[in-house]
């Protein structure tokens with residue numbers, strides 16, 4: 049099905065199942081420990097071997113030699129596969145750093161060997177016996193120091209401009225010019241990367257933890273130099289990803305190579321400390337924002353520049369992209385610059401670009417509002433735009449940022465905020481409120497599905513879509529149930545298997561809308577097949593409801609269409625250019641109340657509210673969970689998350705969950721989420737848009753602005769740890 | 782009495798000093814990890830009950846309780862999130878007390894009674910805490926969830942017998958199941974999906990139901 053004209057009324061609009069508060073259909077499995085994740089596949093007739101990874105102890109250079117003799121003789125060892133022994137492997141399309149193979153070291157903890165043994169304990173002990181001689185080279189690890197060497201990236205749109213920024217800024221009544229930094233961040237999802245690989249002749253099956261089944265399948269085939277058709281990937285449950293499982297990772301490659309060598313299925317999990325330096329991270333940024341405004345609050349000039357670093361061949365963190373679209377202003381420019389760094393690969397983490405971009409932009413907006421003497425909510429509303437500010441012919445498909453801000457201000461009690469920073473004191477606490485806009489584009493990708501109706505009236509959906517905690521199982525079941533007029537418990541959903549039609553996968557907050565649109569397309573086809581089978585005329589106005597198909601007076605049980613054999617159809621949604629003619633984005637507003645301990649500078653979050661306008665909400669329960677999870681991650685970004693770079697040796701020092709501090713229970717208060725009641729017919733037949741990344745964009749800035757309101761201290765370098773506040777806090781009395 | 786100025790300096794110095802310590806310690810342990818001495822595999826026979834069933838295993842001495850459950854008994858409901866005692870995903874109950882199964886060797890639990898998430902309830906007959914997690918959507922990816930549920934079940938028992946926490950104001954008064962107490966006591970269980978707000982509601986409901 050091609051989607052190239054705005055959606056009109058369709059069965060999803062009935063809203064009998066879609067849009068309802070339906071509990072996760074995988075909930076009973078997950079809460080009882082019966083959901084099976086990658087490392088947990090177990091065939092009682094198979095003797096699995098265990099692989100343990102060895103990572104490079106240097107950040108840049110070459111392997112001089114590796115001595116694996118002691119490891120090979122260690123108890124239980126079956127095989128040792130080394131990167132210098134195996135030679136260069138082809139790199140997959142989506143990776144920047146190679147995952148394994150060859151003697152060149154590109155980053156710290158890059159995989160250089162896998163030791164296979166009968167047990168996990170034996171493999172781990174033997175891995176410690178691998179001796180490596182390195183020829184170390186000097187690397188570049190400090191973004192601030194490398195900033196002046198940054199170049200214009202060759203791909204994407206590194207520069208944008210409209211009007212004449214320089215002239216308008218020069219003559220603006222109010223001029224603002226500030227710089228901000230955001231640190232390297234780690235996805236830190238709870239399930240570490242893990243794979244089990246099993247060869248059967250030339251056929252390879254890999255149980256793994258992947259957000260994008262087809263990308264992994266393609267890149268694993270490329271890396272191993274085998275035909276993609278020979279690779280079978282399974283990933284039905286994924287313990288979180290946040291972007292870290294978008295692209296093929298070392299565990300799958302090592303498991304496949306190790307299993308080939310050991311001639312047995314091999315299990316490989318990356319130990320937790322490998323997550324930070326072996327895989328990918330969100331790159332640090334340095335950002336400069338300039339805003340020129342009239343005294344009445346209208347922005348006349350806005351500029352946003354960003355610098356980040358990555359390995360050779362890598363890409364920038366596109367932290368300026370939201371600034372091209374979020375606020376009005378006739379004269380504007382953005383620029384993205386990229387330095388070469390020898391740190392581990394920088395890549396997508398939840399709301400790549402927009403999350404760190406909004407961390408800076410939304411502080412800047414708060415600062416300018418204060419300079420103008422305007423309420424920060426009003427200042428944002430004054431500068432709302434209903435068209436792409438760079439191309440005023442191009443409207444937003446649907447945009448209600450103003451509604452988000454106004455609803456949030458009212459529900460949060462924004463009018464009680466003290467305008468004068470540092471003036472609300474409750475015991476030891478300085479209390480303040482902060483606000484930020486939320487903004488993230490809506491992306492559309494083709495997505496396929498297969499649907500089957502059997503004689504019991506059970507509808508089975510198969511797609512290689514993944515559920516990384518997002519609720520895909522549930523919203524896909526809801527979609528099929530709505531389309532075919534059956535209750536959710538008559539729908540079975542199978543996901544994450546490369547034998548199923550290729551879907552959008554999970555990333556960029558496109559998965560929910562696109563994968564359900566793919567299921568919608570397949571269900572439209574199934575409805576046609578059912579109608580034909582049951583002898584309805586193609587001109588009949590058909591209803592699918594309560595397990596029956598009807599037209600006029602005639603009603604037939606749905607299952608009857610499959611009485612002699614199951615009906616199976618397959619289709620995919622493909623998108624025309626509605627996302628080009630119209631800017632499709634999602635909007636929101638974050639409100640946060642913080643307390644800052646006047647003696648220690650410790651910040652505590654007291655209240656949080658998000659208001660989101662993101663098209664049709666397919667399931668208010670799972671959508672809300674996406675948003676509160678993102679708000680939680682935003683608090684981490686504001687207050688504690690930072691990969692600390694060892695600028696001499698070139699690695700992230702705090703590579704575990706004790707030292708890389710993500711929020712815990714005690715850090716997070718009760719969270720409120722409000723969804724505006726809206727649909728976006730431009731996005732897909734589902735009229736839904738993304739939500740999972742929107743929820744993160746702006747949160748950290750709302751916290752930062754709240755801290756400023758509480759203390760009068762403006763911190764422009766994330767995370768806002770107490771050492772950055774303590775010197776300027778009022779004297780303790 | 783210190784002057785405010787002196788206090789300020791000491792606070793700042795303390796921060797700098799502790800940050801430096803963290804750096805040195807991490808670096809040192811790293812290089813060390815590449816040069817461990819070989820260890821011959823030695824095994825021990827251990828028997829304990831798991832979810833009411835008596836189990837006997839011959840295990841490499843280095844086998845953690847977590848790996849004994851997951852790799853030897855194939856009870857994979859108990860998760861490995863870090864293997865370092867930093868995340869709580871591996872929380873199980875040993876004789877009713879919550880324990881990080883990755884931080885303890887299986888051989889140390891001879892004769893003890895272990896309860897895992899599989900022992901609390903099954904699909905179709907959920908433990909009240911499991912049902913409350915489903916009801917309040919106290920999870921997303923589900924990977925921290927068995928640990929959160931085991932931890933919260935044991936945590937409510939700890940409160941019943943008045944074991945205090947950092948959030949407890951009056952040590953002599955009976956412990957009260959407040960959101961602050963729940964958050965403090967559950968802080969050893971990380972949820973990167975960020976379901977905390979919902980988890981606290983689920984636990985509150987179960988605590989209220991019991992009371």
Ligand code: FES
Nearest residue numbers: 864866868869883
């Ligand atoms: S796996 Fe045991 S605490 Fe993380």
Ligand code: FES
Nearest residue numbers: 921922923972974
């Ligand atoms: S549900 Fe994913 S980590 Fe808690």
